[in-house]
Amino acid sequence: MSSTPSDASNAVARRAPFTVVALSFMVYIHSLRNGFVNYDDLDERILKNPFLNTPWDWSFIPQAFTQATAGYYDPIYVLSYVIDYQVWGMNPAGFHFGNLVLHTLNALLVFYLTARMTRRTDLAWVTALLFAVHPIHVESVAWATSRKDTLSLFFALASLRVYWQGVGRETRRYAWHAAAALVLLLLGMMTKPTVGVVPGLILFAELLLGPRPFAWRRIVTFQVVAWTLLLVFVAATFAMTVGLAVKGTIQFTPTQHVILFFELYAYYIKLALWPLNLSALYVIEIRDRFEPWILAMLIPGLSLLVGWMFVELKRSVADAERARRHGPVLWGAVVFFAGLLPFTNIMPRTIYLADRYLYLASIGFCLILASLLLRIRRPRLRLAGIIIMIALYGVLTIERVPVWRDSVTLWSDVVRKTDMDPDRKHLLMARAYGFEGRWEEALREYERMDLAARRDPQLWMTVANAYFTVGQRERAREIFERLMTACPQYLVPVMQGIALDIEQNRLDEARQRAQRFNNRFTVAERQWLQDVFRLQAVGRTEQVWQVFQRLSESIEQRTAPIKAELIRQCSDRL
Incomplete structure (x- = not known):
């Protein structure tokens, strides 16, 4: 008996989760050899976490929810390390294993969510595989402190999936799913507040990929409740949520604001498309005037891209057939641009560019790339393209994971790739050697300053x-x-x-x-x-x-x- 397309799709749906898990572990399993590094690991997040190096006490929970740690309100994030410590002690491998498991779960959620939203198992599979191996995620997975990214995305994706399971259901069941989605979203906000873009992603998903005709009353009601809840949360935790990353003393002129905004998006697009020469630290030049290439290419190019998105969105909302064809790519673009919005200069920050900021946004990039690969007409060429991209990303990821092995290796990589003042390079290396207990080498670096x-x-x-x-x-x-x-x-x-x-x-x-x-x-x-x-x-x-x-x-x-x-x-x- 010959197999039907439905049988093939079901076979893919059964096999896909296993391949996603296997590939995720394959490229990141050696991250378990990494230790802690002197890049935030040594403060209250891990090595000075007030809830570690002590037996479990139920009082940890109210303490975590009523105070900031290392200048941030992130109780779920902090308590996740308590679980690691209770299981593994202070063995760094246990903390890295937690990140690996979370990243793998996120890749699985990307698969299940994309499959349900687009009704295309092949697209979901390729998207999840690309997400699992993309090199831009090494910082989020191989750095113990970046648990904030893997854990917050887990809650964000769980919120999206739970909500989408209720779309099109009878009112009572939809209400339960919507309420559960909001609870998960709040847990994500208590891990990293930047996942507050999720209600916007849900809105665009319903407009582009949801059932027709639109359930406007449900859509509007959920959006009002979700944004109100997020505003209340931010207001209630503002003093703690702002944290150390936001610096009110940093001031830009209007021209600098506009230039930096566009340059950040351009740089993020470059990192997603061409994830080479990645670094734990990037030096961003704040320009005082528009360079000719910015006026001639960057601003018009990005403006046209965003304009195209809104035009296509309008057409897709009006035309269900068009939405089926272009919806996944459009929603991917929304995820990419909206996911990065909290990391632009809409708020004064100490760090404007980091690989970890792409962790949520990269889902959109992977969805767009998967859609383009699957549009290749010739089956063999299409399969070859998919395999090449996954293999290329996988090799780059495997090579980059050991960079986070220890402080000396990490900052040696930064110093080699970054154009900065020589004294700053010596200071970075001196602190790295000191953290690793290599004091003779640390002193040599200090004395060169x-x-x-x-x-x-x-x-x-x-x-x-x-x-x-x-x-x-x-x-x-x-x-x-x-x-x-x-x-x-x-x-x-x-x-x-x-x-x-x-x-x-x-x-x-x-x-x-x-x-x-x-x-x-x-x-x-x-x-x-x-x-x-x-x-x-x-x-x-x-x-x-x-x-x-x-x-x-x-x-x-x-x-x-x-x-x-x-x-x-x-x-x-x-």
Whole structure:
């Protein structure tokens, strides 16, 4: 008996999920060898996460939902690492495995969602395979801290899929699906607020790919409820949601705004189309005037592209047959441009360009590319094109994953690819070597910098600690003395100098130093200092450092609210 097209489609639907999972694991399985890196991993996200390195406590949940971590309101993201820790401890492989599983689930959701929305299993399969292996996702998957991207997209895609399952159903069932979609969307917002574009993606999906005639009352009601809910969420968490990435002090002229906006989209299109020379850090030039190529090509080109999208959208809404032909490509374009909108300069940011910003938007790119590949008329040529693209992306991904193995490898790659000031390159590499415990190499990088010209007390403290670690005590002492003279209000270098004196058993000098800054300590801190000297005098070294630790924590906690001002004053005097 000959097979029918329906039988072939069903066979693809059964096999596709297994191939998507297999391919995702194949290109990313070696990410489990990667460790943590000094690119956000070392702060409150992972290595200083207040909920890790401790047994599970149910109080973690209300704490996570009522505070910001590392300057962001992202409780679901933070708690996901608690799960990793409870299962794997602080083994980096466990954290990377969580990212790999989430990325694989996202690829599967791309397949199921695209298949249901377009009713084309072949298109969904190719789209999911391209998404699974695209090199632009390496940063999101192979970097432990980028869990925010993989997890937020999981909730966003789950929200889309649950909503779409209710489209065309009877009212009560649709209402349940819509409510569940909103709950999932809120979970995504509590992971990374940029998934707030999802209601817009749902709107365009219904107009381009939804059943006819349109259920306008449902569409409008859902959109009003969804956007109202998101506005309430943003208002309620605004102080925490803004986070460290948004800098209100960054100011652009209107011309700079327009130029940067178009250049960012152009760069993102380039990264998606040509994912070579990828980097963890890109240097963006802020232009003060329009270059001829921007006026002649970039702005007209992108404007025409967006104009075409709206014209085709209007035609597709009016013509169901046209929507069936062009709907997937149009919706892919909407996903791409809308998914990137939060990462343009509509808000002042510290980082304007990063591979991870394409994680959601790339779904649209993969859908467009899959649609174009499947339009190749000759079956053998079409199959060859699909295989070549997937293989090419897979090889590039496999090659890039080890770049995130450790800090030195990561920043060596950045330094090689990025045109930046030599001092900044040396500083990046010094910090990378220091994070990996390679202090001799870190010091060589620090010494290649023009340290005398850098009025940064925290940098000087880092260099002094590096000298101390490699045994160059006198060099460390010189820096501590310089900082104490320039910054008598900043007690951190004072404490480091006292610690160095105690470590070298120079108690008289330690007492003189403590007396010199006596009025800077509280009564309790003075008593702790006396305990330190008394215990050191009788050789009870272990207890000395226990008391010293309590003393240092007291000073750190007491001066934390004014630390930034103290450092600024110190910088002015260096």
